[in-house]
Amino acid sequence: MKEDNETFLPEEFILTGLTDHAVLKLILFVIFLFIYLAAVFGNLLSFALIKTDPCLHTPMYFFLSNLSILEVCSASTVVPQMLSHLLAEKRVMPQICCALQLFFFLTFAIAEIFLLTVMSYDRYVAICFPLHYLHLVTKQVCILMAAACWMGALLFSVINTAFTLKLSFGGHNKIDHFLCEMPAMVRSACGGIYYAQMCMFISCVFTLILPISLILVSYACILYTVLGNHCSISKRKAISTCSSHLTVVILFFGSAISVYLGPHSSSSKEHLKMASVFYIVITPALNPIIYSLRNKEVMQAFKRVRYKVTEIN
16 A cells, blocks of 8 residues: 555655755845846736837737747746745645646746747748748738647647656655756656656657757758848848847757756756756846847837827826
């Protein structure tokens, strides 16, 4: 009977967190709180600006508005809990909270990956087939692609969460991480690991390797088209519209791949935590800066909206 009981998940998990140093925890709390508030404010501002200004009602900004909401949701599933644990003496997560955090975080993260892939396709069509762009990327097509991102994310999230919940922890309940993330839970488990690892690897093929491959192919075609264009103004405009998206892709995919497909030795645990911090906490705060401050259309839209608000007041 004892052996059967050990196959179940513990009623609560203890997370090791980022550090046990009291002063460092306070410093990290202040830093992460500021970054989180900046991420939420920046992404919600980007979303509101895109919805308010008619000039930004294009496919590219439709996807960007979806990305902004995903960034807020993804960060909000982890950062508030992480901040509370930085101030708490015991970093405890009930089983149901851990399962919900895992499910929603995977859903938002995978949806963001699919959305970044769709955005690369949008740029590919816009630059390589500009005359057919309005016919290929219609409003209905954009909605269908965004819905497909969400549905695909939900599918993979349900499958991975189900396999993670079948892990056996053999009587202990300690997870060496600051959130209930699948790689950390697999490393901490003592049973059911093989099937969970196989599920995670197959999912990574479809949610990391395949999307990044499609993005690279899209940008290879874009580069070929841009280099073959003799108009320097068109080249600069194409590079400008793609550089922001490519920067986000490199930052997000680089850190995510290092966590889910990188080496999982004991010496790499701290590096994995730092990589998780990067794409969970830092990247959502960088996205509004990358897409807004480097984008003339967004800055012009912000000036128009600010002017309208000033006129009303």
